[in-house]
Amino acid sequence: MPSFTDGLVSGEEAKKVSIPRSKSFDEKTVTASKREALNTKVGGEEQDGWSVQKRNKKSVRMIKPKPADRQLEDDIWSLLYRLGFKEFNANRNFTIKQGQDAPPRQIDVFAKDEETVFIVECTHAQENGSKSIKSLIDKINGIREDVIKAIHSHYGRDPKLRVKWAIATRNVDWRKADKDRAGEANIAIITEHDIVYYTKLVGYLKEAARYQFLARHLQGESIPGLRTEVPATKGSMGGVTFYNFLISPFELLKISYISHKSTDDLETYQRMVKPSRLKSIAAYIDNGGQFPTNIVINFKTHKKSLQFKIFEKFGNSTFGTLTLPGQYGSAWVIDGQHRLYGFAFSKRGHKHVVPVLAYENLPTDKEMQLFVDINCEQVKVSRGLIKEIYSNVNYGSEDPKEQLEALYTRIALRLDEVPSSPIQNRVVTVSREKDHFRCLSLTSFTDGIKENHFLGSVTQNPPRVQPGPMSHLSGDPDLTIEKASDVVSQYLDIFAKGVPGNWQLGDSPNGFLCTNNGLRALFRLLRELVKFVELHHHIKTENMDAEDIVQKITAYTAPLVEYFKNASSDEIKNFRSNQALDGVKKNCLGMMAIIGESDPTFTNPELKQYLGSRDKEGTKVARELITEINLAIHNDVINQLKKSYGDSWWIKVPLSTRKKCDEQWNNDNGAKERWQYLSLIDYHGIVMNHWEAFEDRYSFGDKGKKSDKLAWIVEINRIRQTTAHPEKGLLSKDEVAYVKEIRARVVEKIAGASL
Numbered sequence: 001m002p003s004f005t006d007g008l009v010s011g012e013e014a015k016k017v018s019i020p021r022s023k024s025f026d027e028k029t030v031t032a033s034k035r036e037a038l039n040t041k042v043g044g045e046e047q048d049g050w051s052v053q054k055r056n057k058k059s060v061r062m063i064k065p066k067p068a069d070r071q072l073e074d075d076i077w078s079l080l081y082r083l084g085f086k087e088f089n090a091n092r093n094f095t096i097k098q099g100q101d102a103p104p105r106q107i108d109v110f111a112k113d114e115e116t117v118f119i120v121e122c123t124h125a126q127e128n129g130s131k132s133i134k135s136l137i138d139k140i141n142g143i144r145e146d147v148i149k150a151i152h153s154h155y156g157r158d159p160k161l162r163v164k165w166a167i168a169t170r171n172v173d174w175r176k177a178d179k180d181r182a183g184e185a186n187i188a189i190i191t192e193h194d195i196v197y198y199t200k201l202v203g204y205l206k207e208a209a210r211y212q213f214l215a216r217h218l219q220g221e222s223i224p225g226l227r228t229e230v231p232a233t234k235g236s237m238g239g240v241t242f243y244n245f246l247i248s249p250f251e252l253l254k255i256s257y258i259s260h261k262s263t264d265d266l267e268t269y270q271r272m273v274k275p276s277r278l279k280s281i282a283a284y285i286d287n288g289g290q291f292p293t294n295i296v297i298n299f300k301t302h303k304k305s306l307q308f309k310i311f312e313k314f315g316n317s318t319f320g321t322l323t324l325p326g327q328y329g330s331a332w333v334i335d336g337q338h339r340l341y342g343f344a345f346s347k348r349g350h351k352h353v354v355p356v357l358a359y360e361n362l363p364t365d366k367e368m369q370l371f372v373d374i375n376c377e378q379v380k381v382s383r384g385l386i387k388e389i390y391s392n393v394n395y396g397s398e399d400p401k402e403q404l405e406a407l408y409t410r411i412a413l414r415l416d417e418v419p420s421s422p423i424q425n426r427v428v429t430v431s432r433e434k435d436h437f438r439c440l441s442l443t444s445f446t447d448g449i450k451e452n453h454f455l456g457s458v459t460q461n462p463p464r465v466q467p468g469p470m471s472h473l474s475g476d477p478d479l480t481i482e483k484a485s486d487v488v489s490q491y492l493d494i495f496a497k498g499v500p501g502n503w504q505l506g507d508s509p510n511g512f513l514c515t516n517n518g519l520r521a522l523f524r525l526l527r528e529l530v531k532f533v534e535l536h537h538h539i540k541t542e543n544m545d546a547e548d549i550v551q552k553i554t555a556y557t558a559p560l561v562e563y564f565k566n567a568s569s570d571e572i573k574n575f576r577s578n579q580a581l582d583g584v585k586k587n588c589l590g591m592m593a594i595i596g597e598s599d600p601t602f603t604n605p606e607l608k609q610y611l612g613s614r615d616k617e618g619t620k621v622a623r624e625l626i627t628e629i630n631l632a633i634h635n636d637v638i639n640q641l642k643k644s645y646g647d648s649w650w651i652k653v654p655l656s657t658r659k660k661c662d663e664q665w666n667n668d669n670g671a672k673e674r675w676q677y678l679s680l681i682d683y684h685g686i687v688m689n690h691w692e693a694f695e696d697r698y699s700f701g702d703k704g705k706k707s708d709k710l711a712w713i714v715e716i717n718r719i720r721q722t723t724a725h726p727e728k729g730l731l732s733k734d735e736v737a738y739v740k741e742i743r744a745r746v747v748e749k750i751a752g753a754s755l
Helices: 011-021 035-047 068-082 134-155 176-184 192-217 249-255 275-286 337-345 364-375 383-393 400-417 442-451 477-498 500-505 516-537 546-565 569-576 580-598 605-612 616-652 655-667 680-689 691-698 711-723 733-751
Strands: 008-010 025-031 051-055 059-065 087-089 109-112 116-129 162-172 187-190 229-237 240-247 295-299 307-314 317-323 331-335 354-360 457-459 464-466
Touching (some): 025 035, 035 059, 068 109, 068 116, 068 162, 162 192, 192 249, 192 337, 249 337, 331 337, 400 477, 442 516, 477 546, 516 546, 516 569, 616 680, 616 711, 680 711, 691 733
Parallel strands (some): 116 162
Antiparallel strands (some): 051 059, 240 354, 307 317
16 A cells, blocks of 8 residues: 555656546456457446447457546546646555554545645545535544644655645535534535636636635635735825735735635636636736736735834835735735736746735725726626625624625525535526526525515614524524525425426426526415414424424425426416516415415415405406407408408518418318418517508507507417416406407407407
């Protein structure tokens, strides 16, 4: 078994080891002198899980997926290699021991650069879920002292290497207790999200990404050998102290950090670094270019004051020597990240210095506002981005409204990250673009949690948070986030697993449940379900854990799951057609009606009012009246087109409409004339295209554009979708009255006395 003395590789040896480590599969070549023997060998390997990658005349290249445990170790090893660490364990059997008689300590991943040693222990779960990490933390605590002594003995103490331990996981939902244990033991946590984040960051920043990695995991620890004194001027503006100085960009890189609010996110309020821009900046530097503008930073010294030795005063400014913190992650880059990281790409950057404008312990809200002020003319700062910022800024705020706002956003971001969440990777954040699958707006999601008061509300005089159904009894914000996230996750999982086809569609055609409006309706329904079970089961969900809450409401969701499992395309369209907050309310009431039809005990005043407003007999009448309206419009439109264009009238129908009719005609093998496949909504497009011929009869709207004057056809078609499909429910009394009114106007203006 390779030990500390013979198990390390660097340089070209490390490069060779990195090639197989970087792949997701093992490789082997099977050879034989005869085809029959080769086929026999290949068949045997295939039974062991190997598959053919390339077949040659006398050999076959075969591959096999790596085991999950080794894949995680290789991913961590490869990440540290790409980050620019220089010395590594050659394989997974690497051990370290202190002294001849000491037991060897097996290490999963060992990586060293000039100042730091990273030791990583890895663990995974086959499926997403919780897993206790306590035993691994205890193992590290048990071997830590011996291993660190062995490292210092091997490398010497000049300079004294900093040794950092980490636990890497995949498919593990870290619980708060284990996170706290790891934090108390000074053990870093690296999840699969971190691996993706830093792998992507390496693609942008190359080895310079190591500064971000070290700033995250060694924040606040001193950097050996860093020059910390620089000539500087000190001034004040608006009561805020600032410093100006020049520094090597590489020294600044060591102490700075930019965007690791969340390792799922390549930005907080910074814009995404662009490789093309970094390369162009590097080329500019290498050609002798200089940057006259300051890089703006904020020193985070945990309320300690920076040391400034005064040499001379000039009015309101002072010249002297500034002692920098000299710690990893002590300088937050507010503006100038591209300029700073551009030096990491340059060949002559070591000869340069950069001008810096530095603040000291600037409050985060002022820091954020400074960023917005600097960049407001360059890029629009979105509401979703502001929410991400404030989830950090306001966390722990003394203002109860700000507290709740931060918690709502953190719940949404947590559910987008947790492997067991049914909306993992489906929330659009600053660094993740929207598509049909990732279609959930962070703003809509957080507003959906907020408007239903899941975490309570703020009382007046004095202002304080009145706990909600998903608040943790202790009032601890971390535990509240955990409980609320678990309730929402388990509740949404009912629909994700019960109706997987619809859930996976997102906002693609026929998708509804996992869309912004779909989730808002489901959140509103969750609020009503919680109220109902609290009232009828005489319980308080505030006193219950997440699993018990979801268990109480699950039975009531079964009819809804069954409905959406068998829902037609038109039924899904009916839900999707309800937009904005009023549409969310309508969809929720529709869902409640479906549940109430199956279980009459499920009701509340709002549902009773909704059902009371439905007009059963009126819906039947409206169905007949809409048929008459449709026929009258059909006859009028066809007659007008024939009158205007003769036998060639059909080509005057919009092409998209003709194509639809042609398709239906073909499907029916020409059973009817093509024009007989026109539907009510098609007449809207025809009339719009030939407005001069129809305006006097079809202008039911007195004002506005022709689309406004024709909006009645769109509305009648929407109502028709309900009357044509009884399973969609009943019309309201107002809708029935609207149909009667339109029918009367059609009689008067279009059909005359023929109806």
